Amino acid sequence: MAGKALVVIDMQYDFCPGGALAVAGGDEIIPVINRLISDHEHVILTQDWHPAGHSSFASSHPGKAPFEMVEMPYGPQTLWPDHCVQGTRGAELHDALDRTNAELVLHKGFHHEIDSYSAFYENDRTTPTGLVGYLRECGISEVVLCGLATDFCVAYSALDAAGHGFATTVILDACRGIDLNGSMAAMNEQMKAAGVTLV
Ligand code: VGL
Ligand code: ZN
Secondary structure, eight states, rough: TTTTEEEEEOOOOGTTTSTOOOOOTTTTHHHHHHHHHHHHHHEEEEEEEOTTTTTTGGGSSSTTTTOOOEEEEEEEOOOOOOBBBTGGGGGOOTTTSSTHHHHEEEEEEEETOOOOOOOSOOOTTTEEEEEEEHHEEEEEEEEEEEOOIIIIIIIIHHHHHHHOEEEEEEEEEEOOOOOOOTTHHHHHHHHHHOOOEEE
16 A cells, blocks of 8 residues: 555553543554554554653643643643653553554654644644655655544644645544544534545
8 A cells, every 4th residue: 555654643651541631532442543553554653752841731831720721932722731751651652552563653742842733743833743754755645544632633633634735534433532622523624624534
């Protein structure tokens, strides 16, 4: 299946039950994702990878609580509990995830002052991760996405992929969402409007 890449978003302990920013049922999708991994020739994994004290953490904003919003120089930003801190167990990819077939593990969110939901562009919407260039150089024109969380990192990655002309599919059975203030419905609508195929 040349020309098509599976991008598995943030299958890390902190997004699974028991983790710092647990997504309900986050670990249930691992067997489904492992089947997708064995079916794809090109497999890319992403890893949310924040320095301690990252600007997206509520703990870095005195008086603010997780899930509140703040205004960053690049626009509104949701604040999160401390999660996926570089080098911690919570930042590790889940051991049950089949990594043998992965050709690239992409870290994102490592700039202290900028969060990064998308695997392609950070939340300032201008700082690239390099993934567009990687995929193009590998001759990939089709992107299939799964992982955590549907309404944040998966959705923003899908919007960027579609916006860069990749034929983009999200496998909803292989995703779980956070659903903050209706974000699940809102992001599903945005993905559909952008031409992302939801299956
Ligand atoms: C994510 C919030 C903060 C995600 C990452 O993987 O969806 N969400 N960091
Ligand atoms: Zn994060």
